Amino acid sequence: MALVWYAAIMSKVREPDEGTRQALIRAALDLFGRQGFEASSIRQIAQLAGVNSAGIAYHFGGKAGLREACAGVIVATMKQRVLGPAVLTVEPASLSPDAALDTILAIVDRATAFMTRALESEMIARFVLREIIEPSSAFEALYEGAFGPVHGRLCMLWAAAAGTEPDARETKLAVFAMVGQVLYFRLARPIVMRRMGWETIAEDEEKAIAAIIRASVRATLLSARGDRS
Amino acid sequence: MALVWYAAIMSKVREPDEGTRQALIRAALDLFGRQGFEASSIRQIAQLAGVNSAGIAYHFGGKAGLREACAGVIVATMKQRVLGPAVLTVEPASLSPDAALDTILAIVDRATAFMTRALESEMIARFVLREIIEPSSAFEALYEGAFGPVHGRLCMLWAAAAGTEPDARETKLAVFAMVGQVLYFRLARPIVMRRMGWETIAEDEEKAIAAIIRASVRATLLSARGDRS
DNA sequence: GTCTATAAACAGATAGAC
DNA sequence: GTCTATCTGTTTATAGAC
Numbered sequence: 001m002a003l004v005w006y007a008a009i010m011s012k013v014r015e016p017d018e019g020t021r022q023a024l025i026r027a028a029l030d031l032f033g034r035q036g037f038e039a040s041s042i043r044q045i046a047q048l049a050g051v052n053s054a055g056i057a058y059h060f061g062g063k064a065g066l067r068e069a070c071a072g073v074i075v076a077t078m079k080q081r082v083l084g085p086a087v088l089t090v091e092p093a094s095l096s097p098d099a100a101l102d103t104i105l106a107i108v109d110r111a112t113a114f115m116t117r118a119l120e121s122e123m124i125a126r127f128v129l130r131e132i133i134e135p136s137s138a139f140e141a142l143y144e145g146a147f148g149p150v151h152g153r154l155c156m157l158w159a160a161a162a163g164t165e166p167d168a169r170e171t172k173l174a175v176f177a178m179v180g181q182v183l184y185f186r187l188a189r190p191i192v193m194r195r196m197g198w199e200t201i202a203e204d205e206e207k208a209i210a211a212i213i214r215a216s217v218r219a220t221l222l223s224a225r226g227d228r229s
Numbered sequence: 230m231a232l233v234w235y236a237a238i239m240s241k242v243r244e245p246d247e248g249t250r251q252a253l254i255r256a257a258l259d260l261f262g263r264q265g266f267e268a269s270s271i272r273q274i275a276q277l278a279g280v281n282s283a284g285i286a287y288h289f290g291g292k293a294g295l296r297e298a299c300a301g302v303i304v305a306t307m308k309q310r311v312l313g314p315a316v317l318t319v320e321p322a323s324l325s326p327d328a329a330l331d332t333i334l335a336i337v338d339r340a341t342a343f344m345t346r347a348l349e350s351e352m353i354a355r356f357v358l359r360e361i362i363e364p365s366s367a368f369e370a371l372y373e374g375a376f377g378p379v380h381g382r383l384c385m386l387w388a389a390a391a392g393t394e395p396d397a398r399e400t401k402l403a404v405f406a407m408v409g410q411v412l413y414f415r416l417a418r419p420i421v422m423r424r425m426g427w428e429t430i431a432e433d434e435e436k437a438i439a440a441i442i443r444a445s446v447r448a449t450l451l452s453a454r455g456d457r458s
Numbered sequence: 459g460t461c462t463a464t465a466a467a468c469a470g471a472t473a474g475a476c
Numbered sequence: 477g478t479c480t481a482t483c484t485g486t487t488t489a490t491a492g493a494c
Contacts, residue, residue: 020477034363036265041469052479057471059477126362132419133355134263139419147420169425173441176421177410184409187416190361190368191376192405196398212402219452220445227444 021059021069023049029070033126037067037136064137071131071138074124075145081114083107083150092156092166100160101221105214107154108182112210115186116201125186151175162224174224181213250288250298252278258299262355266296266365293366300360300367303353304374310343312336312379321385321395329389330450334443336383337411341439344415345430354415380404391453403453410442 027049031040042063046053060066079088087107092100115121131139152166154175159166162174185192192198198205256278260269271292275282289295308317316336321329344350360368381395383404388395391403414421421427427434 036268039265039267042471043469052477053470054472054479055477063470129358129362132417133358135419143420143423148424151420151424169437170441172425173438174445176413176417176424177441177445180410180413180417181406182409183417184405184412188361188405188409188412190364191372191380194372195377195380195405196401208398209402212399212406215452215456216403216406216445216449219448223444223448223451 020049020051020055023051024056024059024066025069025073028066029073029127030123032067032070033123033130036130037063042066067136067138068141070127071141072145074127074142077120077124078146078150081118082111083153084110087153092153092160095157095160097161097163097225100157101218104154104157104161104178104221105217107157108178108213108217109210111182112185112213113206115182116206116209117203121186125189129187151179154179158221161221164224174220178217178220181216185209249278249280249284252280253285253288253295254298254302257295258302258356259352261296261299262352262359265359266292296365296367297370299356300370301374303356303371306349306353307375307379310347311340312382313339316382321382321389324386324389326390326392326454329386330447333383333386333390333407333450334446336386337407337442337446338439340411341414341442342435344411345435345438346432350415354418358416380408383408387450390450393453403449407446407449410445414438 024045027045028040031045031048042056043053045066046056056063056066060069084107087103090103092103095103115125128142131142151172155171156166158164158175158178159168159171162171164171193201196205201209253274256274257269260274260277271282271285274295275285285292285295289298313336316332319332321332324332344354357371360371380401384400385395387393387404387407388397388400391400393400422430425434430438
């Protein structure tokens with residue numbers, strides 16, 4: 001059930017009856033992504049969630065608070081599904097170049113799998129794209145909670161793998177280029193599907209995408225190493 | 230003046246009084262991108278363009294026709310600014326692997342310059358992102374006119390450079406990965422600017438981005454060559 | 459044809475009963 | 477925590493004056 005995907009993520013802050021909160025966030029994430037924030041009324045959100053519209057003000061302080069709660073769920077999801085628990089604890093500086101490279105490739109695999117296969121990635125992508133087009137307070141939450149930290153973490157790993165400085169301009173840009181390869185398959189999916197002649201992305205297609213990105217990242221990183229020796 | 234950027238592009242199909250058409254397309258591209266199609270009224274578009282709102286029905290048959298005209302301008306702009314006249318005429322199959330690689334790198338440079346520096350790329354990006362989130366008839370025009378042909382062209386060049394088949398699955402995916410690197414700096418610009426601590430992207434920043442992408446594409450392509458020999 | 463006044467509909471937020 | 481009822485501001489549509 002797609003209904004429960006963030007239940008586990010939110011479970012740490014779960015309160016007595018969390019059903020209403022969850023239902024509202026799920027409905028809002030969907031509608032804000034598909035129609036936009038202004039075009040989605042709290043009554044419509046509440047109807048889709050199957051709860052009373054007054055609950056939005058009670059639980060989130062209002063419509064804007066609900067949007068920020070959506071961002072919070074996205075942040076938690078990205079950290080858990082993209083980086084994974086192991087990466088959040090390991091100290092990148094202590095890794096050997098090859099171990100760092102392997103860790104990066106493992107993250108690329110996780111991220112590719114999530115972006116191409118996970119049901120929830122579609123509504124997350126729409127929500128995030130809208131925040132990029134017209135940023136709100138939720139963009140702030142997404143950046144501080146996910147985009148910034150994830151990029152920072154990847155820079156540390158990249159630096160360990162390539163022998164550069166974690167906050168050198170070249171390191172940061174190289175990580176953006178790597179991230180771009182993965183995210184493009186999610187963001188521009190309609191274009192990819194059409195050009196590839198695909199109906200869906202199953203395991204076969206996912207592995208093909210992952211192999212291409214892995215090869216590109218590995219080649220780029222090894223080349224970057226060579227440039228410095 | 231940003232006002233005239235598509236004047237040259239549209240000049241081939243220019244009619245007696247093209248000022249109204251251009252002004253309407255410019256205003257619509259801006260408003261559709263910033264607010265969305267439904268949220269933009271024809272009165273608002275006409276007001277921003279400084280022309281009478283009845284001109285929309287006269288010139289484009291209605292609001293939907295105006296949107297398709299916006300897509301047409303984007304198609305013409307992308308073909309001219311990203312591929313360039315030289316690439317549209319050359320026959321990729323006749324190029325040596327190194328010449329094909331150089332051509333790809335030249336296109337990457339052109340595309341990076343356009344995406345990072347050109348004023349009009351911002352409103353184009355917003356318009357295109359909205360078409361990806363909720364596709365309309367304009368998405369069709371964008372795909373058939375630009376996304377599809379440009380990708381096909383790049384696949385031919387990639388195949389010539391790497392020694393693969395132009396419509397092999399790996400070739401097409403590798404080109405998507407390459408395109409993703411370039412476009413991410415445009416699509417996710419708010420994130421990039423913030424993380425890099427940049428206020429604007431001037432020549433210095435553009436060159437830094439281009440260098441990173443060039444190095445990545447070159448390394449990936451050379452590695453792909455090696456895998457086959 | 460253009461403008462303005464007003465009504466109808468709908469938005470988000472709130473108060474109080476349960 | 478959830479519900480009904482209601483308040484207030486905004487937008488959209490319509491009608492009438494000019």
